[in-house]
Amino acid sequence: MSQSALLVSGGRATISTDPPSVGLKALTCLADTRRMEQSVSPELTLTCPRCRTRFPSALKMDQETFARSNIGPMVELCPCCRWASRYEARDYYFHMPS
Numbered sequence: 766m767s768q769s770a771l772l773v774s775g776g777r778a779t780i781s782t783d784p785p786s787v788g789l790k791a792l793t794c795l796a797d798t799r800r801m802e803q804s805v806s807p808e809l810t811l812t813c814p815r816c817r818t819r820f821p822s823a824l825k826m827d828q829e830t831f832a833r834s835n836i837g838p839m840v841e842l843c844p845c846c847r848w849a850s851r852y853e854a855r856d857y858y859f860h861m862p863s
């Protein structure tokens with residue numbers, strides 16, 4: 766019967782007055798945008814020996830990774846004429862995507 770009285774005196778209610786972390790969110794968004802802008806880097810590119818179309822390689826790697834890895838020979842398909850051709854490491858080059 767004195768249970769409710771005990772609850773009131775013992776249980777100290779803590780009302781959170783912290784404002785929502787809007788400022789922190791905005792900062793995170795800004796950082797994300799910056800990272801996206803920086804990710805525009807040259808693409809690993811090939812030139813089709815048949816139709817001379819330049820197309821991005823199926824291998825997605827940056828210049829640093831490419832320099833360290835020993836790729837090829839690789840068979841890749843030209844998106845223009847559907848010609849599958851074998852490409853050596855020397856056929857690959859980096860081109861800025863337009």
Ligand SMILES: [Zn+2]
Nearest residue numbers: 813816843846
């Ligand atoms: Zn082609």
